[in-house]
Amino acid sequence: MFLINLSLGYGQNVRMELDLAKLKVGSHSLLHTGYQYTRGLIATNKVLALSEYSYFHDEFLTSDLPVGLLRLSVEQESKIYPKIQLSTESTALTDENSSTQLKNGNFNIRYEILNLKQYALTAATYHTIIQLKAKTEALSTKVRPSPIRFDLVIPKVLEPNYVNREIKLPIDQISYYRSGFLFEVPFTTSIFHSMPIVADFNSINPSFDYTFSSGSSYYENKNVEVSKLQIHGGTMVNNTYSDLSTGTKRLWAISDVPIGNSSLIYYGFKINEDYLQSSFLQPGTYKTQINIQIKDETDVNINQNQTMDVQIEIPEMTEFQLGTSSVSLELNSAENYLHGVHKDYAGHVLISKNAPFQVTVRSNLSSLYFNDSEIPVSNISIGPSSEDSRINQIAELSVEPQVLIHSGQGIIDGSYNIRYSIRPTAAHQLIHVEKGRYTGLITYSITAL
Known part of the structure; x- marks a missing residue:
């Protein structure tokens, strides 16, 4: 029994390896030497090239890269023939004019890959098989080597x-x-x-x-x-x-x-x-x-x-407002003059601050006024409406700033319930003043500690 193993032999492989810089440019060319041409017993002839595949292959799989990305041109001595685009159709690499046709002997092929930026280039070795042949096969006509395996190497980058x-x-x-x-x-x-x-x-x-x-x-x-x-x-x-x-x-x-x-x-x-x-x-x-x-x-x-x-x-940031712009205390009964009066304002002081702070309160003037009459602002007390350790008690309002709220840390959407009052001893002293609505202006200020 005779066993004959037939396989496709490649006379010469072309290997184009692209690095990071060439991949980013999207094109590259190389000159490959060692080709030989013998015209044989014929007056004029030309060399043709064609690819066996329409798309480059990755091992046994077909890729998305068309072989038309590859351009070939023949160079012999000082003559350079026009580039051709590789395809599965036979395309002339040289002409057959008697004065410009390829001479017998050695020649080179320049391989140029173009327009790679239009594709997703996944790292692999892609290849196609290129056949070189004469247009007219005559006695002793040879184009060697052929076929050629062309490898396009995309590295991991x-x-x-x-x-x-x-x-x-x-x-x-x-x-x-x-x-x-x-x-x-x-x-x-x-x-x-x-x-x-x-x-x-x-x-x-x-x-x-x-x-x-x-x-x-x-x-x-x-x-x-x-x-x-x-x-x-x-x-x-x-x-x-x-x-x-x-x-x-x-x-x-x-x-x-x-x-x-x-x-x-x-x-x-x-x-x-x-x-x-x-x-x-x-x-x-x-x-x-x-x-x-x-x-x-x-x-x-x-x-x-x-x-x-x-x-x-x-940065340091502050939101500070009062729940109401006016407050009132009324002395309208004997019990009020005897025991004093107070009024609570829920959510009266509203604070958001991302740093330690204090709030001070003061009267703009030393007295409250009604026509030509006045009463000292010291009759008014300000403090928490219920037990709240965050709020100090100000026994007597004055023109000097006094600390109402002191906080060693910031707070967001802090709400403080405030009580305004006239204490009993102060209410007693107001029995004989002219009756009417006494007004004044109180200023709240917030500062960082």
Whole structure:
């Protein structure tokens, strides 16, 4: 029994390897030598080229890359023939004019690949089989080598383009303490890659580095865990956030290589209102560094690290208002003059402030007036409407500021119930004054401690 193994032999292989720079340009060319032509017993002839495939093959699979991306041109001595676009149809590489036809002997072929940016180039070795032959097959006519295997090698590449590595999160509105803080980074990171990639992230430190430029002795050296900050990332804006920590977590994954091989990555940050009130109710700058490792999950040697400097910047902010712009006390019975009077105002002082503070109260004038009559403002007392340790009792109002509320920490939507009163001893002294409506102006002020 005789066994004969028949296989296609390639006289010469052409291997075009593209690196990162060539992939980004989207084109490349190389000159390949070692071809021979013998016209044989015929006056004129020309060389033809054709591809066995319409599309490059990746092993045994057909890719999306048409062989028409490849251009061929013959060079012999000082003569360069026009480029042709490779196809499955026979196309003339040279002409058969007697004065310009290809001479017997050696010649070279320049291979040029174009327009790669129009495709998603996934790392692999792509190939096609190119046949070289004479138009007219005559005795002793030869074009060698033929067939030729042309390999196009797309390597695994990964190059992030960092537009800006410093991110500032401006918490500059009191409303964030009520509804939370969301921030989409106003720039994207582009990543050039030729394979599916993933990104993992972690904080370099477990707590924020806190600083403040100046201010209160009440300010603490804050130790806020980075887990109070959440982050998201990916090829589109989304609402899936992950807590920051020193442990490594998956941030995003790109399973498909895009056309042009460049993916845009969006990043966003979130702090919910509970964390803002419990951990960030103090002006200053909270800093941390986030490490993002972008990699090919199947090859540990292909990875790129990015470090983001994240700063949460919180200025001192205040919302301060009174629940009503006027108050009144009436002495209209003997019991009032005997026991005094008071009136309570629920939610009279409303405060939101992200720093320690105090509220003072004073009268603009030393007396209340009715026509030409007056009574001293010291007859009026101001304090809490019920037991409330946050509010001081001011026994006698005066033109000098007196501290009504003192707080060693900030508060959001703080509501204070205030009682205005005329104490019994003061009411006794008003029995003989002219009867009427006495008016004056009281000023409340809030200052940071």
